[in-house]
Amino acid sequence: MKLVLATSNKGKVREIKALYKDFEVVPYSELIDEFEIVEDGKDFKENALIKARAVFKALDDEDVIVLADDSGISVDVLGGKPGIYSARYAGADATDKDNLYKLIEAIKTKGFDSSPAHYTAAIAIVTKDGEYSVHGWMYGEAMAKAVGDGGFGYDPMFIPLGYDKTLGELDDETKKSISHRAKALSLAKVILQTL
Numbered sequence: 001m002k003l004v005l006a007t008s009n010k011g012k013v014r015e016i017k018a019l020y021k022d023f024e025v026v027p028y029s030e031l032i033d034e035f036e037i038v039e040d041g042k043d044f045k046e047n048a049l050i051k052a053r054a055v056f057k058a059l060d061d062e063d064v065i066v067l068a069d070d071s072g073i074s075v076d077v078l079g080g081k082p083g084i085y086s087a088r089y090a091g092a093d094a095t096d097k098d099n100l101y102k103l104i105e106a107i108k109t110k111g112f113d114s115s116p117a118h119y120t121a122a123i124a125i126v127t128k129d130g131e132y133s134v135h136g137w138m139y140g141e142a143m144a145k146a147v148g149d150g151g152f153g154y155d156p157m158f159i160p161l162g163y164d165k166t167l168g169e170l171d172d173e174t175k176k177s178i179s180h181r182a183k184a185l186s187l188a189k190v191i192l193q194t195l
């Protein structure tokens, strides 16, 4: 089955391809020019649906199945921030590194070395026949320092529950077996198999 990904995030594309080996996974940028999608939903699910719908419409092909991921990290001592604003935490054009170091500084400023935190991933699927969405979560500790360079985004500061290393230090296989994205994609697979 061919699955078009409505994302411009190369880290997500890599992880989704690794988890969906039995699908033909194609980022939408290989089919049409990338365009800006305004993510103005009130939660992860709405933003995932906004992205999947936008790409489904732009592709203008009834038979295509589009999948989008909207995700982020929520830090308890910051009242759940940055949450749905994780990609733009340090500003509209922020890089992963800008966001990472801003979050580290925010935890330090509150007077903590670390905080309980969790990642959320909402996966949306849009086809001509309907729309679907599922979620996955990964709990752990956000450290006020970065260690390792694996994964992407905030991974160098996140220690999953039950581990003593950050996702920046752990290998891709470990993240694949416990991540918010892996859990949501495993639920999404059940839906895809019915299409």
Ligand SMILES: O=c1[nH]c(=O)c2ncn([C@@H]3O[C@H](COP(=O)(O)OP(=O)(O)OP(=O)(O)O)[C@@H](O)[C@H]3O)c2[nH]1
Residues within 6 Å of the ligand: 006, 007, 008, 009, 012, 039, 051, 069, 070, 071, 072, 073, 086, 087, 088, 096, 099, 119, 151, 152, 153, 154, 155, 156, 179, 181
């Ligand atoms: O370290 C991380 N490991 C992860 O597993 C992970 N999942 C999400 N995130 C962060 O959350 C934001 C997503 O925002 P987001 O869903 O809008 O994606 P995006 O804007 O990067 O691409 P797109 O899919 O919208 O095109 C980005 O800042 C990501 O760095 C992660 N960080």
Ligand SMILES: [Mg+2]
Residues within 6 Å of the ligand: 039, 087
């Ligand atoms: Mg985005």
